Amino acid sequence: xxxxxxxILNKIKLGKLCYVTIALxxxxxxxxxxxxxxxxxxxxxxxxxxFIANMIHRYEGGGFMFCPDATGDNGLINQCVVGDFxxxxxxxxxxxxxxxxxxxxxxxxxxxGTDITIETTKPVWIHTDGEVHKKSSHIKVSISPAKLxxxxxxxxxxx
Numbered sequence: 001x002x003x004x005x006x007x008i009l010n011k012i013k014l015g016k017l018c019y020v021t022i023a024l025x026x027x028x029x030x031x032x033x034x035x036x037x038x039x040x041x042x043x044x045x046x047x048x049x050x051f052i053a054n055m056i057h058r059y060e061g062g063g064f065m066f067c068p069d070a071t072g073d074n075g076l077i078n079q080c081v082v083g084d085f086x087x088x089x090x091x092x093x094x095x096x097x098x099x100x101x102x103x104x105x106x107x108x109x110x111x112x113g114t115d116i117t118i119e120t121t122k123p124v125w126i127h128t129d130g131e132v133h134k135k136s137s138h139i140k141v142s143i144s145p146a147k148l149x150x151x152x153x154x155x156x157x158x159x
Contacts (some may be wrong), residue, residue, distance in 0.1 A: 034121040039079065040113035043056040054116055054141045058100065068100030069112065075143055077110040083107050116141040 032048035053060060054077050057068040067078035085093070085107030098100040103110055114141075121136040 033124065036119045039111045040118045041117055046083045050085060050119060053080040064097045065100035066097060075140055076114060077116055077143055078112045079110060079116060081109045083109065114143045
């Protein structure tokens, strides 16, 4: 279901503002919890996190380039983790995320792999392809080679 505000903003060519507003709200008011993240057998523990994005493409919601290294055809899941990050950096981090330059900020990390498990200390909302799916405290993401063929254009737009 589409929001009325998003429809209005799209008509005046400011649709991305809706995503920025949602991101600001989440980063400023979200109650964080802890997580244990395992990527291809390597485990990281976080005391708290804002969000974790697992992607096979570079862009998310309104043009944020959370995973600038993602290609969609290399068999890897790219992960962006916003963990121990201080709130005063939000106005700096969001513009950088549009360009994929947010990893220069302390507390924002990346990794990639084929098998990812995330265990959180309380259930969190899971979004799949931009849609809210369900709450869970156990998330498993993996790549199944050759199950889906993607045509990825090169820099000039040719497949």
